[in-house]
Amino acid sequence: MLLVFVRLIVVSAALLGASSWCAAQVQPAAVLPARDVSLIDPNRPVSMPPATPQGKDASVLHGTRVGDPYRWLENPNDPTVQKWIATQNAHTEAVLAAMPDGKAMTARVQQLAITSTTRSGPLLAHGTLFYMQETPPQPQPLLMAQPWPNGTPRVLVDLNANGGNTAITNYWPSPRARYLAYGTAEGGSELTTIHVLDVATGKVLADALPWAGGGTTPQGLAWDADEKGFTYVRFVPPQGSAEVRQFDATLVHHALGEPAASDTVVFGQGYSRVAEYRLLSSPDAQQLAVLANVGDGGPAEVYRRDGTQWKKIVGADANVRTAAWIGQRLFVVSFADAPRGKLLAVDPQGAVSEVLGERDGAIQGVEPVASGFLVTRSWGPDWWMEQYDGKARFVRRVPLPAQGIGVGAIASELGQNQALISYGGWTTPSRRAEYDARSGHLKTVFAVKPAADYSNIEVQRIDGLSPDGSHVPVTVIAMRGITPNGKRPTILYGYGGFDIPVAPGFVGAKLAWLERGGVLAYANIRGGNEFGEAWHAQGQQLHKQNVFDDFHAAALALFDKQWTDRAHLGILGGSNGGLLMGASLVQHPGDYRAVVSMVGIYDVIRHETDFANGAYNVSEYGTVSDPAQFKATLAYSPLQNVQPHTAYPAVLTTTGANDPRVAPWQSRKFTAALQNATTSDRPILLLTRVNAGHGIGAPFSQRVGDTAIMLTFFAQELGLDAK
Template sequence: MRVLVPRLLAASLLFAFGAHAATSPPPPTPKRMVSETLAGQPVNDPYRWLENSAAADVKQWIDAQNAYTEAAIGAMPLGKTLSNRIRELSITSTTRSSPTLAGGTLFYFENTPPQPQPVLVAKAWPDGKTRTLVDLNQGDGSTAITAYWPSPSGRYLAYGTAEGGSELTTIHILDTNTGKPLGDVLPFAGGGTTPQALAWDADEKGVTYARFDAPAAGKPLREFDAYLAHHVIGQPAAKDKVVFGKGYSHVAEYILKEDAGGKATALLANEGDGGPAEVYLREGNGSFRRVLGREADVRAASWVGDRLYVVTFAGAPRGKVVAIGADGKATDVLAEGKGAIQHVTALGDGFLVVRSAGPDWWADQYDARAGFVRRVPLPATGIAIGGVAAEKGQGKALITYAGWTQPTHWAEYDGATGAVKTIFEVKPAADYSKVRVTRVEGTSKDGTKIPVTVIAMDGTSPNGKRPTILYSYGGFGIPVTPGFIGANLAWLERGGVLAYANIRGGNEFGEAWHEQGQKTRKQNVFDDFYAASQALIDTKWTDTKHLGILGGSNGGLLMGAALTQHPEQYRAVVGAVGIYDVPRHETAFANGPYNVSEYGSVSDPVLAKAMLAYSPLHNVKKGAKYPAVLLTTGANDPRVAPWQSRKFAAALQDASSSGQPVLLLTRMNAGHGIGAPFSQRVGNQALAMTFFATELGLGE
């Protein structure tokens, strides 16, 4: 899950195009050996000193690497042309996202490129006049809205903000009738290590929200031990009372779900990322009562009428739906069916279920007795369904979707008639009608079939050497979905090919698909990706001299494992904000313990041994011929430590004998990519595409 722009590139197009290519060796990196034993194996770490970002020598090293990388990128011949085209393609018509209905009012984000940040707007649904409620586009655009929560009647709105990519959220509250803030400011309200969460009281006089303890004077914030606090509107945050979570978990994460009237609230409580949730209902006295444990393997929930519909994967790899009544008792509603359940939303007196099977997504409608009504008539393939906005008792829903060649569409679905009416669509900046989408299939090491979507312009046929970029993610149950290719058209227009692999670790085929890419089975993810890349070669789309790979965050780990396990397979690699020293991710960075549910813990010898077997940093081999590599990171990243990229870059620069460049770019006013302004998003795309164009031989 993302965005990239360096400190010295204040805008996306300010590459130093007159600079010389980096034909000289990279800046030197001293080795200062630290040795230890892990899982009975000796582990040497010559680059641990690079973890201290406050040290003067580390700052100097970062500046030298940035200068080296900028010179190399600036000398690449297609850089200016691609940058201009990417920016041109990125300036679409106004976009909309994240719709929510409350009290007859529709709230959503609206952005008009090249506006740095989306604004938060509201309108009476369906035909009211749009009103801007929050606009943070003053200054450099580095302040972002992280999330928002309308009150049950729509009269008030709580929203979070964060600075410079840090994701650390402060919640504000405003009156939607006047647009004026109420003066309530709730700091340390999650973000980064733990997500934000908020639910309104039914009488709209207070909110329950997730937060960290305020740091002691002169001490840094500890992003652990999040809990739920209750805030009374008009009172200072210092008087907020803890209502749940003190002592719950060191790595607690919360999702709050309130019904349409705010009269009932459910809590999904997790220990870290990627694992199942416990389910609680809020009692009349404000306390929370557990109704389902982790053995139910709950991954999502939504209120349907006065019951909480929960998606559970216990004994149902693709998911089933159970209902929790006010008495806390669970009743089966919908058995496991074809396709993995992604989410459930109320519609009239029934509900909608959004499902997926690999890259295919669809929505099914059910009545109040869970009887199948119909498949929602959306495009049958090539799209992913995003949010579904609906209000209690209403027979219509707002469904958002997008696809490879379709930018965002909003469709009004009438559950009574089955009619679908497009009420909003983004107008792209170019013609995508000549883009063709096909599929191939790879076979992983254990025989598992891996779908790969291939995208090229009409007339671009397989010739065995097409410059091709393969993307995937493979973790935390996050699916690779059909998304609008947008400015990536610049790659296709010049004869390039894009490919997207549905590898294990995501949830495209259900929770079992996710679990087969976790912990001791993480190697399946890397085997799947290799199989996807080999499928592109076997079907003659490309060869090893023209194949590039791209991934970020957990997908950055995928990039590191791919290039160290099969350096001969790829010509160029771009890894963004990635994890490369897997054992140290847990022990030396705040967010690492939150990822134990996905990767396992180094305290377990079996898991530690598995980590060392695939950890990219620990598998760099002196003298190996590594492909061209571009690593990017953000200095304010709260999810993956920037030193991960520093250490891996240093190791590759020292080890590689191929003569291909190993480049590292650190952005000093950026984080993991969440909430990045328009210029950073465009700059990231231009940077990666320029690098791939040069290394893979994209046509002029």
């Protein structure tokens, strides 16, 4: 799976992107901009990267020969490739160091990033609230426990001793909160090892379970009702010194105190080579349901454990995307014949009934509260939440702000009138509010204090019109008094895939861009689920070109409304959004002045066939083994559509050497092709982080450094006012 980490995470912005090499701009840097993560050495000479040699490799698919002259860059263990990476990094560092605005921009980003303590991922278990807490510039968050609602918080897990290289990937409290299982991963790899601690004493038990998902397939864990063991996701353990193969994940059972080698498979043997599992326990942990996916981006089958047997209770034809236990009934969100979603309930006997039909707004999630449930909905960039009673009768709309916010994690239990709702918005830092289901009262109980004043930011909406007539919402963000003049330096962000919505999220350190007259824009393009599952499906497989057309329509809308022009527009995206960046710049090279593209997919032809996670993405992108899909993919795959003797915009691509979701060679091959093809004097740069991955679990310093580099690059290329 790509950028999908937890389904409740919503995409609001990215950190890095793309650009190109410009000989006229290359000047020696006298002063190294201060950074938390040193990426720039001012003593290195600024030089043009050498032209990358081209080989004669090719693939023949359905009678079509697809040249692949940069295939030799796929092998990271080849000394020639390692030297190539080092040369590219040296060149990128030198060009970035020569940008005169780097020092001031970095200092301001660092200042804005030092907010008050942040909290995320709340989970309630037997009267104890578990959550992550980070106090900038702390490298990694702490895992906390607090007796709910008024107890004293305490630290359970702190992994900051080694400088932030180890990250917590997920955590799972036991039913009565006696134990807490948590996963860790190293160097951005996401490959998880599960540990267990005693909540009362804080002592970590001897249990350590490697190969527990991560990267290609998500981590998952469900405790037994007696708290003596649990079921969890695991890859097949490798033999001897061999590396783990991130395929054929199954569910295995572990008994506390027993060695990992004795864990036994209980579900999924032979289910799918690209299986993904989401485990859902009933409140008393007596029942366990599994949402099983074949790859990422498609519908789930729903299974329930009955004793030691597993029974399929909802098939893929129901188009289920998420689910939650509401008491002893499992509520699943189905999009079959309901593009905005409907709720089905499965009772303990396995009978399925419709609880709530399709209504206004696309369902994003459901959670228990009081005698009923809460439903989170969206329609484009607008998010809201509704309360229903035990008979699915509408009670009220939760009094969240009407516009400009996205809803995050919710901690709640059936029979409890209080729910803890996390939300934030463009100008609203992350906060938690306690919702009283009896009175409807919403009270903020925790809010992040920002490092600056965001009250002078204004948010507007415009519409783009895609070639097929679809309307694409674009949110435009600028400081009060910054009005359209036809040439505002503007950064347009998009994602467009895997059912992931672009929701309002705090602009944070990007205030450094806005306060100097820059503009930010966010497009709700197809491929996400902002308007429901149909909006997603229209950007999948044979329809992927709709995603790129929608994004271009958003750019044209910014031109039409006089916010900016082709000389001042930059575009930003990562992962699947990196594919969006690659396709956008090769399809419309004259419409974008600068591109920042992180951990992107650019050779879609080879993504499926020569990288583990590519097989998981077939449900989203389709397979090139199908002639029609191959033809559609070849038409948009960025690498194959780089044209020689073309003036490409400035491009900065970034990748991590330990990325399990998108192969680092994707960025190497695309950068080489652009550098050899472009006729412009604008920089084409590649930054490879050696001890990093896809960005999930990155330490604070890396996140801040990435933002500073991205804004410095755009400021240089788009002409942001330096005052």
